[in-house]
Amino acid sequence: METTTTDALRGVPLFADLDDEALGHAAAIATAVEFPQGAVLMERGLPGAGLFVILEGTATVELRHRSVELGPGNTVGELSLLTDHPARVARVRAAGDVRALAIAAADFRDLLDQQPRIALPMLSELARRLQDLIEHPA
Numbered sequence: 273m274e275t276t277t278t279d280a281l282r283g284v285p286l287f288a289d290l291d292d293e294a295l296g297h298a299a300a301i302a303t304a305v306e307f308p309q310g311a312v313l314m315e316r317g318l319p320g321a322g323l324f325v326i327l328e329g330t331a332t333v334e335l336r337h338r339s340v341e342l343g344p345g346n347t348v349g350e351l352s353l354l355t356d357h358p359a360r361v362a363r364v365r366a367a368g369d370v371r372a373l374a375i376a377a378a379d380f381r382d383l384l385d386q387q388p389r390i391a392l393p394m395l396s397e398l399a400r401r402l403q404d405l406i407e408h409p410a
Contacts (some may be wrong), residue, residue: 277302277373280327284345286393287325294387301383302373307366313348314364320352322376329370334363338408340401341367350394353377 277299281287287298302325307313313324313331324331326346333340333348342348352358358377375383384390 277304280373281325284325284347285397286347286350286390289389289393290387294383297386298375298383301379302375305372305374307370307372309366309368311366311370312363313366313370313372314360314362316360316363318360320349320358320360320377322374323347323349323353323380324364325373325375327371327373329372330367331370332365332367334365335361335405340404347394347397351398353380354394354398 278292278295281290281295281298281302287295290298305324307329314320316334324347326342326344326348328344330341330343331346331348333342348364349360352360
């Protein structure tokens with residue numbers, strides 16, 4: 273049985289607490305994308321245009337002093353959506369073939385306005401990543 277976009281989002285912590293209507297809205301604004309191994313999903317310093325939800329594969333987030341691997345269920349790019357300085361802070365590359373959902377910044381902000389409960393898991397994930405960087409700086 274083929275997994276729908278709504279089903280895929282239901283398994284992502286950022287969207288897991290949304291009701292069916294909100295999940296449907298999130299699915300409607302998401303676009304399926306694929307990246308071959310080595311492709312750059314995001315480049316440090318460029319403006320953030322949205323976020324990616326990784327469905328399959330692994331992406332390497334290349335920070336200034338270290339790299340972090342993210343896989344299915346993780347999101348990348350959300351930091352630039354929550355700041356007045358929307359430049360990307362890392363390069364993100366496909367470590368292997370990656371299948372993801374892309375959500376444009378304006379669409380995500382609209383979703384966040386309509387479904388503010390998305391903010392809590394997003395902030396929790398960002399806090400976890402910050403804590404990891406503080407505890408393991410290099």
